[in-house]
Amino acid sequence: MSLSPQWLDELRARLTLSTIVGRTTKLTKKGREYAACCPFHNEKSPSFYVNDEKGFYHCFGCGAHGDAIRWLTDQRGMGFMDAVKDLAAEAGLEVPAPDPQSAQRAQQQAGLHDVMAAAQAFFVGQLAGAEGAKARAYLSTRGFDAATCQRFGFGYAPEGRQALKAALRQFPEPLLIEAGLRIVVEDADGNKREPYDRFRGRLMLPIEDARGRVIAFGGRILDKTKTDAPKYLNSPDTPLFDKGRTLYNLHRAGPVSRQSGRLVVVEGYMDAIAMSAGGFGECVAPLGTALTERQLEMAWRLVETPVLCFDGDAAGQRAAMRAITRALPLLRPAHSLSIVRMPEGLDPDDLLRAQGPKAMEALLSNAASLLDTLWAHERDALPLTTPEAKAGLKARLMEHVNTIADEDIKALYRRELTDRFSAFAFPQRQNIPFAPRAQAPRAAQGKMVNGRWTREPPVPTSPLPETAARLRRGAGRSQREKHFAVLSAGLMRHPQEIARNAEALCLIAREDARIDVLLDHLDGGGVLEMGAIATIWAEHGLPLPSPDDWAGLTFGFLDDTRPAQQARDELAEMVMLVAEREAVELAFGEATKRYERELSDDAGAEQERLRKRKLEFEARLRHMGHANEQDGDIIPPEPNDTQPE
Numbered sequence: 001m002s003l004s005p006q007w008l009d010e011l012r013a014r015l016t017l018s019t020i021v022g023r024t025t026k027l028t029k030k031g032r033e034y035a036a037c038c039p040f041h042n043e044k045s046p047s048f049y050v051n052d053e054k055g056f057y058h059c060f061g062c063g064a065h066g067d068a069i070r071w072l073t074d075q076r077g078m079g080f081m082d083a084v085k086d087l088a089a090e091a092g093l094e095v096p097a098p099d100p101q102s103a104q105r106a107q108q109q110a111g112l113h114d115v116m117a118a119a120q121a122f123f124v125g126q127l128a129g130a131e132g133a134k135a136r137a138y139l140s141t142r143g144f145d146a147a148t149c150q151r152f153g154f155g156y157a158p159e160g161r162q163a164l165k166a167a168l169r170q171f172p173e174p175l176l177i178e179a180g181l182r183i184v185v186e187d188a189d190g191n192k193r194e195p196y197d198r199f200r201g202r203l204m205l206p207i208e209d210a211r212g213r214v215i216a217f218g219g220r221i222l223d224k225t226k227t228d229a230p231k232y233l234n235s236p237d238t239p240l241f242d243k244g245r246t247l248y249n250l251h252r253a254g255p256v257s258r259q260s261g262r263l264v265v266v267e268g269y270m271d272a273i274a275m276s277a278g279g280f281g282e283c284v285a286p287l288g289t290a291l292t293e294r295q296l297e298m299a300w301r302l303v304e305t306p307v308l309c310f311d312g313d314a315a316g317q318r319a320a321m322r323a324i325t326r327a328l329p330l331l332r333p334a335h336s337l338s339i340v341r342m343p344e345g346l347d348p349d350d351l352l353r354a355q356g357p358k359a360m361e362a363l364l365s366n367a368a369s370l371l372d373t374l375w376a377h378e379r380d381a382l383p384l385t386t387p388e389a390k391a392g393l394k395a396r397l398m399e400h401v402n403t404i405a406d407e408d409i410k411a412l413y414r415r416e417l418t419d420r421f422s423a424f425a426f427p428q429r430q431n432i433p434f435a436p437r438a439q440a441p442r443a444a445q446g447k448m449v450n451g452r453w454t455r456e457p458p459v460p461t462s463p464l465p466e467t468a469a470r471l472r473r474g475a476g477r478s479q480r481e482k483h484f485a486v487l488s489a490g491l492m493r494h495p496q497e498i499a500r501n502a503e504a505l506c507l508i509a510r511e512d513a514r515i516d517v518l519l520d521h522l523d524g525g526g527v528l529e530m531g532a533i534a535t536i537w538a539e540h541g542l543p544l545p546s547p548d549d550w551a552g553l554t555f556g557f558l559d560d561t562r563p564a565q566q567a568r569d570e571l572a573e574m575v576m577l578v579a580e581r582e583a584v585e586l587a588f589g590e591a592t593k594r595y596e597r598e599l600s601d602d603a604g605a606e607q608e609r610l611r612k613r614k615l616e617f618e619a620r621l622r623h624m625g626h627a628n629e630q631d632g633d634i635i636p637p638e639p640n641d642t643q644p645e
Helices: 005-013 017-022 068-075 080-091 100-128 130-141 146-152 163-167 173-178 250-260 269-277 293-300 314-330 348-355 357-365 370-381 387-401 407-425 465-473 479-493 496-500 502-509 513-523 530-539 564-598 601-624
Strands: 028-030 033-036 048-051 056-059 155-157 202-208 214-221 232-234 264-266 307-310 338-341 446-449 452-455
Touching (some): 005 068, 017 068, 100 155, 100 173, 100 202, 146 269, 163 173, 202 269, 407 564, 479 513, 564 601
Parallel strands (some): 264 307
Antiparallel strands (some): 033 048, 155 202
16 A cells, blocks of 8 residues: 555644653653653663654654654554554544555455454453353463453353354344354255354453454363363454464553563463463464464564563474574574573463462573574484484584575574584593593793793604604595695684684594694694694694695685685584594494404494495585686695785
8 A cells, every 4th residue: 555645744743642652651741842761772761752843752862763653663563554544543534545446455354343343342241141150260260350351351152153143133144254253164065054153162362453453363162071172263364364464462562562672472372361460561472373474573573582482391392493493584683582491391371370470580581592592402302322413413403504594694603503513512622532642741842941931842743653744745645635634724724713623623633643733732822823833834844735635626715715704614614524524434443343343233234324424424525625627726825824804
């Protein structure tokens, strides 16, 4: 719908902004303006001002600024057209209809709103009557007082199949059917049978839109003997109601969330009511579906980091992970989710009744970040007792990362999750039995001068003389040795990655003298910089890596035109792949020895499994270092080069 600037100006001119703002925010007259503590951020002294003459509000603390329409969209969480229609009704203006079809649709929806309002009045009246006794008893067991019941509009649908039709006889039956209040069925011959009421014998709860109008109903069954009926029944999608685009309680939670700076998303509408009754009015809930992309955007319009607070059972945690999966592609700067893990077996209502609001506030105040929750979920999803299982963890994490659309956030998630995986998958170096480090005698490291310890140049020794000699010969290199060489060249270009990936490099150092001495230098408290690395290798009699060492392969992290962060990420991935391959190589050697001793089927099967795993890593490494048609076009930097950024 296109609204002309002239019409919008007329709408603003007919409204008094202070009256609209004053309905939810206490204003104090100050000269020709009104002042208040800002509803968009917490403050102790007023910095929020409303000017009726100019028709706008402004906060000098947080910069919030807007007119009457912006107030309803930002402070109440309403959509633009909903805000315009609400204000137009107050101002006595007709909203222009862009075309006959839209005008007809608007008239149809107006009729449906009348039907839903009448149905709500009927259900409320039934709750107060004799037939509503069972529903009133249930509400008392939930601890909902009369004020809560009235505020949320609880009602009761009687058992009769035609009770609602009789009560709403002023409306034609097709309108009741279109509103989702009546059901039409066909018999086996395709003949339509008499329609009947959708909601019968249920506690009724109205579902309202952002403007507070009833657009649907939810009903909870009260007769426990009806095991074949769903416990909760919602209205179907109608011209008024789309469950994937509606958040329950949004029109009440919006103003509260602006005050508290927090929006809590719970699993169901009964939880939202219980939370509101317990003092947490900033609660909303999806309606029988996992949190959708549209609902996430609605929540982000109110706060930048909504809190998911789903049940502590397995179903609740699965719902939280589905919401995280849907949120990842939508993440943008400063917008994310935080997640509360409820105690197992408890929902928010249970916790409030058992432990009180303080316990709930403690949980909400210590919500985990989206990244922390993602890491913990995938880490705990399966046993991680084998190299293959650990590699599977990394693959699952990277699958999640690859769904993020924002490139900056994707890079930061990849780095953080790679670091966590490295720390988890590779134990501390001192705990690795097969990577002993030969330490130089203390006298070779320095001496006492005037009571102070002074370091001296290290003695040119190599802890791995066999591999050092092989590096100097530089002939007959295997694919594996090419990978060691290209890693040395990459670490020379990006020395900060040595400390970051030290644990993984331990698995490689036992086979490569260049990496081994770098880790020794790091262990001794030395600083690793690009120019210093060449000196360290020379002192140990080790040659600089050369393009001839990895002839036929090309790696992006050696390309000077590649962005520095991207090159470092690719180098870290290469380190992980080579380290994991080395771990499998060790396991394969042990399995081979076992098979030679036992000649058993189990030992043979384990050997074959690890052999296939080795081949998988080799294939991934071949893919990473694709064939280079111009060998030698990528060379390591000279020792006096500066670190690219």
